Amino acid sequence: MKNKKIFFLSAVTLLCSLLMQAQSSSKKIKKGKSPIFSNVIYKGDDQVYKNNPLKEDEFYSPVLQGCYPDPAITRKGDDYYMVCSSFAMFPGVPIFHSKDLVNWTDLGGVLDKVSEFNPHDTGISAGIYAPGITYNPHNDTFYMIVTAFTGNMGNIIVKTKDPKKGWGSPIKLDFNGIDPSIFFDDDGKGYVVHNDAPDKGKELYNGHRVIKVWDYDLENDKVIPGTDKIIVNGGVDLSKKPIWIEAPHLYKKDGHFYLMCAEGGTGGNHSEVVFMSESPKGPFKPSSNNPILTQRYFPQNRPNKVDWVGHADLVLGPDNKYYGVFLGIRPNQKDRVNTGRETFMLPVDWSGTFPVFENGLVPIEPKLKMPKGVVNKTGRDGFFPNGNFMFTENFTSEKLDYRWIGLRGPREHFISIVKKGLQINPFPVSIKELKPTSTLFYRQQHNTFSFSTALDYKPESEKDLAGIVCLQNERFNYVFGITQKDKDTYIVLERTENGKSEIIASSKIDIKGTVRLQVEAVGDNYQFSYALNGIDFKNLGSLISGDILSTNVAGGFTGALIGLYATASNDANPK
Template sequence: MNKQKNGHAMMFSVFLALFALTGMQTYGQKNVPVFSEFVYQGNDDVYKEYQLEDDEFYNPVLQGCYPDPAIVRKGDDYFMVHSSFAMAPGVPIFHSKDLVNWRQIGHVLDRPSQLKVHDTGISAGVYAPAIKYNPHNETFYMITTQFAGDFGNIVVKTKDPFKGWSDPYKLKFNGIDPSLFFDDDGKAYVVHNDAPDPGKELYQGHRVIKIWNYDLENDQVVEGSDKIIVNGGVDLSEKPIWIEMPHIYKKNDKYYLMCAEGGTGDWHSEAVFISDNPRGPYEPAPSNPILSQRYLHPRRNNKVDWAGHADLVKGPNDDKYYGVFLAIRPNEKNRVNTGRETFILPVDWSGKWPVFENGLIPLEPKLKMPEGVENKTGQNGYFPNGNFTYKENFTSDKLDHRWIGVRAFPEEFASTSKKGLTIMPFEENIKAMAPVSSLFHRQMHKSFSATTTMKYKPKSEEYLAGLVCYQSETFNYVFGITKKDKEYYLLLERTEKGESTILASTLIDIKKPVQLQVEADGDDYRFNYSVDGENFQNLGGTVSGDILSTNVAGGFTGALIGLYATTANDAVPE
């Protein structure tokens, strides 16, 4: 496994070195953009109103599109993974010692042999990873569903998450949201969401939870061992929908099955079941759901909603459990531009059932830290939290892990040098369901600004480079420089449901680097530019961020801010 990983890493290193050299050589070419700076600044009111005390930290712990969290602990080390859909690399992985301060250590699916999402929509690809540790063979496992590349359900493994993961093992079962469970006796199991048996579907959204015995020697489910352990959900008579993302835990010789229920929207929740045997039968807790925001006033202050898709872990002091889960923070128009984010709550498991503390009342923006923990977020490589400023000049040899591609690994089109970031444009534009030559950063606040400095001289009207705000291939804004006849233009294009409209365009002086900026105040977005490095002008007025919202565009991702180039531009200045 390590030899295989090292081989792929060496190939990527050679490719990256060659491309970096190419990037430096093409800096002088006038049709290749070079981005010399990027500044992202968050400005949410909630973080101004709720100042942290010394023993507090902010919730969500990861802002922006880091959905479907799953967590594991080995010794003092916590590892957490998230869905990545058609983003590349896939499955971001974070490390912590205390559940408060997190560093991104990379991605689990970090090379093409593991991730094949080049021809799929933004919300397909990699769904709902689960990460587990098997003490019997001292191995970490990440199991997930990849709706692309003829993969389906897969598992990868490693002895050390800091050193990379194996190529995928394809698993022989249908359904989604798989999770592994390793029992004290060394036996292993897979649980997952699936459709009911043929002919037994009772209503739309009727799903089941299945369990299989798992063969650790061959990394495969045992044929014929599948069994339905939950039919429909907590109470089938109430027609529960979308029972999914199961996890099994063992405590006091009892087996607990925890699942999301209600779909990943405003009826989302978490439910728990108990059994004397990992293969069931399972009985639901009388107090289900144990986590949800669905019963609350729709116009509550600092609204957090859609809570569910949870995973449990022991806290750093071993005397308390914690649960990580997804939820959303809609803006003033109830739009979800930051996507599904990662939240955390303490869990009281002193009795028979685990209970999320304050998980059924409005979630607060901040929490008390575990005893003895110091808040170091935003320092020494720990991920920032609250309102923060992130600056990047792209002169390091490697990109920060927060930068991603869509359907294409950044190494395929982006390189860094002393001049900044060079993007070699693909012959596809941002609206294609194909690899996109755009380097993306997640939108992490409802109110923010993102500013980049770009040197670019497009060759023709097919060439364009600049900023994009991207929810999907059919919902996005393009704010870029192109050419028409012999003149250079800056334009703003809005694409909704695949239909594009030029909102505004203007002649622009490109003799010097141009600064491009998007700033948002909730649903109000403004696109600005500067040709002198000091004075900004607006183009297109105030526009709506509606098309950047998950609940308008559909799908499962949050908005992304991209540094973009193409040689297949179809946006023509007016």
């Protein structure tokens, strides 16, 4: 009885402590004169789309522009669902729906509960990697399986009967490695394939990986212990020391099993390869025509360059023809990758034994023929836009567009829709910290673009700042905002490269009303400007390089993000 009483008192003490911490934490969010953003306009203006206008029966690829890498796709009847990697962005695993593979609706994120997915202390390129999505007709259930590098989650799986109505809680799976996907055979049996390290002591070279398969217990949602088997060692030809065999997907066609994987690493040597077997457990024989998709053989200075292609998934289209979705990049004129890895699509010829991406072994073009009978509605009627487009946001709708995302935590933790627009209640956290930030982000989707917003704000101390941030990660970014110094109001532009910050330009300003902030980019050249009267823009500093916003400069796996930023812990102090 005494022990129970001690336990009860300890529990009460702990509860009180947690409540006090919660109250203390909530007080840290500045509720005073918080900045209000309104009338955001993003405009993409890439030359490739001007030079390649669409005909009536065409659509653009990439189908998802900006940082939407590692696509996976599935089909139930006439409904297609596609998911992508999200890393430390929140919510996790963006998901899209289509009836025809051309027109896509954004459904938000699969992992949308911070109690179940919390990347609060991870670098932007940690978090969620390479999801798989599969519909199982035997139990009318969708499965999303993914690797999560946060919170000791590892490989997890979630289920739903209807992806439009949300998903169940994550179920932790007991295996290592990355890039899992799940496959259901005609007899109802389930199998999980994934990338893993070779058996201990058998690694032959740097980048040597294997593909494993497990039997899956559908009743208990777990891989069956002891059923794991290596079905690909190294890649297509181990003697050539292939690197990073990964992103496996199993398919069945005409009684044969096919295993499609990425090979070569997710850079300039990236490719897609395919194997065949009479059993999901192998042995798998590679196609003599591998790779079936790559851009590694072509001149670096080719026009409208698409590169790094691979990490693909296949689906049967509405015209009874196969299509493949895959990641790729569209670098700017200095070969920098600010838009990140995007989701592309190509038709697939599977009339022979092995599938082959049509025009996947020649320089990829920006346009595709639509499946017969489809009407292109991209950018209209609620469908996701592509090509050149303008996105306008006045923050008047109760339901915020899913393109607005948080970093390391939910956007709902710091935003409020008020009469004048979107109010951000700033955290005492700067954009350079590995913590949830009070920043509402939008993906950069073009190499040539402009992004502007109207801002109502008067900082009260040098610790206050609100404005725009252009972010590749916490160590590489630009901060462009309004702050205070010696009771005067300043506008400041700060560049942070590899964790070292420098003030590029600053100017004392007299705010009489709403200020308009703008960032424009033409390839690698970025210009930041402001208008105190909302019309007459003045540049802050000269043209600067977008180099630090590039994946192949800053490292990692994400594309550049543009954010509406507010902080109560500013350290970008004007000169």
